[in-house]
Amino acid sequence: MRIAKELLAWGGSIFFGIAFALFISIFVFQPTKVLGSSMEPTLKPNHHxxxxxLPRTFTYKPRIGDIVIIDSRVNRARTWKDDLLDTPLFSMFKERHSHDVWVKRVIGLPGDTIMIKSxxxxxxxxxxxxxxxxxxxxDTPDAHxxxxxxxxxxxxxxxxxxxDSREIGSIPIDHVLGVKIF
Structure with missing residues (x-):
């Protein structure tokens, strides 16, 4: 009986710890590893x-120059399942890193016109x-x-x-997964 209570206490503590870690990584902050060289020289490959x-959890108001992580699958809606599977806790069990999550800089806001010319x-x-x-x-083609x-x-x-957006178009705000803090 005493052993069962002790196991139950340990199990409850482990469950609470995992639930707390998930809550923090889904709603508060999360470490992200930079894959590739698309953000050089600002961020190097394999930087964390x-x-x-928090901006995603509440209402994200993007600012020009923000470095953000985005879900590049802009042709589909994001779900809570995506938020859960993108957490470090679940991603460490994936065989390889997802190439759907990109680190980029905000260049244009709603209503802006972006032109690439010469x-x-x-x-x-x-x-x-x-x-x-x-x-x-x-060799970047002119675009509007x-x-x-x-x-x-x-x-x-x-x-x-x-x-980036030159290839996949503009990014829905709900596909912004977080804003770089450090």
Whole structure:
């Protein structure tokens, strides 16, 4: 009887610990590993960053220059199951890292017009001053994007080696999984 009570107490503590860890990683903050070089020189491959999930938990109001993690599967709605499976607790049991979660910089907000012309980026007709990019863009086709309501436009800092909104279009706000804090 005493052993059963002790096992129950241990089991309850372990369950509470796992539930608390899930709550923190889904709603508060989460570590994320940078895969690839699309954010160089700002973030190097295999860097670990910590992102705040609080803006996503409440109402995220993006700001130009925010570094965000996004779900790149913009052609489908996100579910609570996605939020759960994207936590570090579950992702450590996956065989390989997901290539659906990207780290990018916010370049455009709802209502903005983004133009890429002669390998330069313009927001609402103003050329961006981007001292954070790795190198000037080369061989980027001219493009024009109008950012819809409740969406943002993101790009990697290593423009010549980045999959971003130029390829998949604007990102729904609910696909922003967190904002880099450190």
């Amino acid at each position: 960053i910590y992102v705040s999930k 390998n330069q980026v313009y927001r609402n007709g103003q050329r961006l001053k981007e001292d954070y990019i790795k190198e000037a863009m080369i 994007f109008v950012i819809p309501e409740n969406q943002i436009f993101v790009m990697g800092d290593n423009r010549n080696n980045s999959r």
